[in-house]
Amino acid sequence: MGLKFAKMHGLGNDFMVVDAISQSFAPDAQTVRRLADRHFGVGFDQLLLVEKPTREDVLFRYRIFNADGSEVQNCGNGARCFARFVYDRGLTDQREIPVETAAGKLVLYIEDDGWVRVNMGQPRFAPHALPFDVPTEQARYDLEVLGQTVEIGAVSLGNPHAMLRVSSVNDAPVEQLGPAIESHPQFPERVNVGFAEVVDRQHVKLRVYERGAGETLACGTGATAAMVMLRRWGLVDDEVTVSLPGGDLRIRWSGDPQEPVWMSGPAEWVFTGELCDAN
């Protein structure tokens, strides 16, 4: 019997999800890359593993691998799919689902309308949290990249994010600046790069060049990070709709760094499958 998996997505950010409690599965980076391939594999932006927890105050361990095989700390769209996977599969009957990630504890709530709300924790602005190699914490930084100076914000939501404000996401230089900033030497663990257009105080448009996956149709932690940085810059209110190429997320944050950020959005099943034995 081959490995059983589900294909799911959150606004087009797509995932292979594996119950690694009932099946043993510990992929190395090369295996993840092979499975992520959209021609020779299953095809996905991230692989999500459901594992037994290693601490007592959570129900599951939630592990995340980018398409390039790197294991990462957080994935917001994945968190919503993870919640639907464990609930719909009957791995829990709780609709409030605490999980353990490489970045700490997250709590996922399945709402009556099927959307999932995630307590994303507190944003961390200290440069060492990303890490970001700069002498002091600032709300805005000048970054030298590809022979120009761009203004960015930087925050960790468990995983690292940089954001630039653009006048229009349609002609934002995502393909040029995205990879250059992702691998910029001042971000020694690389970084996710958001390009944000403020439509008004309650609406932002966003494209994200993801670390280890390239531009995706949506990034939940990226949307959360963009809202937080724009809120810190005084450009948006406490509740914002973030429109990504794949659809909309609702993000809520009071602006108080001691308070958590909340993200709400959909999570969809696509199909279930089983790998051939050769895989």
Ligand SMILES: N[C@@H](CCC[C@H](N)C(=O)O)C(=O)O
């Ligand atoms: N798609 C995700 C983020 C996945 C991880 C990210 N690429 C990283 O390397 O930190 C989301 O929805 O948050």
